[in-house]
Amino acid sequence: MTITGGLPDPGAARTAAEYVALLRRLKEHSGLTFRLLEQRAADHGDVLARSTLANVLQRDTLPRAEIVAALVRACGAGRDVASWLAARERIASGPAPESATEPDPGSESESESVPGSAAVPAPGSGSPSESSAYASVGDGRTVPGPAMGNGRNRRPSLPGGNRTDRTRSVSVTVVASLGAVALLVVGALVLVPRDKGGSDGGKEGAGPAPGLSRIRPARAPELCLTDGEVTAGGGSKVVAVQRPCAQAVPPRTYLLRADNGLYRVQWDHPVEGKGCLTLLVDEPFRNMLEPRNDCTAASQRFRIDRAEGIDGWRLRPEEDDRMCVAIRGAGGAAGAAAVAERCADEAADGSGGDDRQLFLIGPG
Structure with missing residues (x-):
């Protein structure tokens, strides 16, 4: 050097x-x-x-x-x-x-990047001692189909070979292929996330669909939840903020199913990698949401409930479901950070209470 x-x-x-x-x-x-x-x-x-x-x-x-x-x-x-x-x-x-070279954001197909199962991706290895935003949490899985074979195991055609042997070989190949297709169908049914009711009264099935999503504040639906630098206490950190939706990708946002009807919110960035939104507990960024590479913490799980009497969802941290994710300040300014705060009581007229705590969630 x-x-x-x-x-x-x-x-x-x-x-x-x-x-x-x-x-x-x-x-x-x-x-x-x-x-x-x-x-x-x-x-x-x-x-x-x-x-x-x-x-x-x-x-x-x-x-x-x-x-x-x-x-x-x-x-x-x-x-x-x-x-x-x-x-x-x-x-x-x-x-x-x-x-x-860094990955090309446009080269990855949706089928490869959308998490394929209810299991949370495994944490990436080799993370630094200090928590790292956007470190890789794992790759999506694909199941090889019969058409993906390379042909190296094919038997060559032999001139004058026995007709019965050739017919038997074709029959065995067809049966084996049908068996492989059946196994792939069963595997797909196991791997694909399913909405199902559980001991919590079916809340998992009632939540938003997992996969590629957009999370928009109900008060400012032209904005989307995405990453941004926030300065506090003389330092700065990448956390969840709201910005115009046209400027909010990358990263791409995915909802991942967790246990007991809960969700994780994962960001997939073409340069920074993948990270799950984590509720921070230390000042000066307390109650903000930071992407972390280790997607196994309880502080990354949220209950997502539909608000009564209004089109919107509330995100409640598992560690304290009296808290709701909201947009800081007046709620309509671009760059405002998302924070967890005490949930507002729903208004008596059924209007859903504080709309800073309401989000529109749909396909990305």
């Missing part, structure tokens, strides 16, 4: 993986923790959430240019920002190994 003045030389990087390795070396050279880098970036007027930075440095894909610039400045190498950005542009423009 080439070193210039004690600092890594970005011009030495040939691939995205080498480029990120140099960024890690730059961070190590600075001697600063993720928290201190976040604070240093804020001092320079940059936004560099420590959870985002930890996730970026554990991957082998090119970070966004603004993250690179903020990190280089925070590490005390502001004079080298142009060199780092030029090296990033060179690598992004040239040929690179498949494993070192």
Whole structure:
């Protein structure tokens, strides 16, 4: 690795993986923790959430240019920002190994990305010690069909072969194929999420359909729940906010079935990966919702109930169903964060109470 003045030389990087390795070396050279880098970036007027930075440095894909610039400045190498950005542009423009390029948001089909079962995806491995937003939580599963065979097990046609043997072989192949189709049908019935009533009085079947979804505040239906940076207490964090729906993708939003009629809300970002919305408990971001890579926590499960007398849903955290997810402030401003607060009593006239706590949920 080439070193210039004690600092890594970005011009030495040939691939995205080498480029990120140099960024890690730059961070190590600075001697600063993720928290201190976040604070240093804020001092320079940059936004560099420590959870985002930890996730970026554990991957082998090119970070966004603004993250690179903020990190280089925070590490005390502001004079080298142009060199780092030029090296990033060179690598992004040239040929690179498949494993070192970010996924193309448009290349993934819906059938591959929509979670295929009621089971929650397994957490990704290798997460940093600090919680990381958008770390991968697992891949969707596909079941191979009979047409996916490569033909390597086919018996070649033999001139003058026994007719009876050939007929028997065809018959066995047909029966085997029919058996495979039957198994695939049974497997599909097991894997596809089903609405069913349970011990909770059928609430699971009464909830919104799982899969690709849009979550829109009832007070401002032209806005959608998505990710955004929020600053509080001298720091910043990626949490759930509302923005115009045209600007809200990526990430794509999925509802995942959990146990006992509950749901998880998963975001799938083409660069940042997958993360489940998690109710935060520490100040200054208490009761906001942050995407986390480990999708097994109770703080990620919500009961979604239809509001009485109005078209809308309430999202109640499992840990305290007296709380409802709402939009902070007046509820209609773009960029306003989603927070959990005490549920408002439904109005006596059946209007559904505080409409900041109501959401329209439908296919994405």
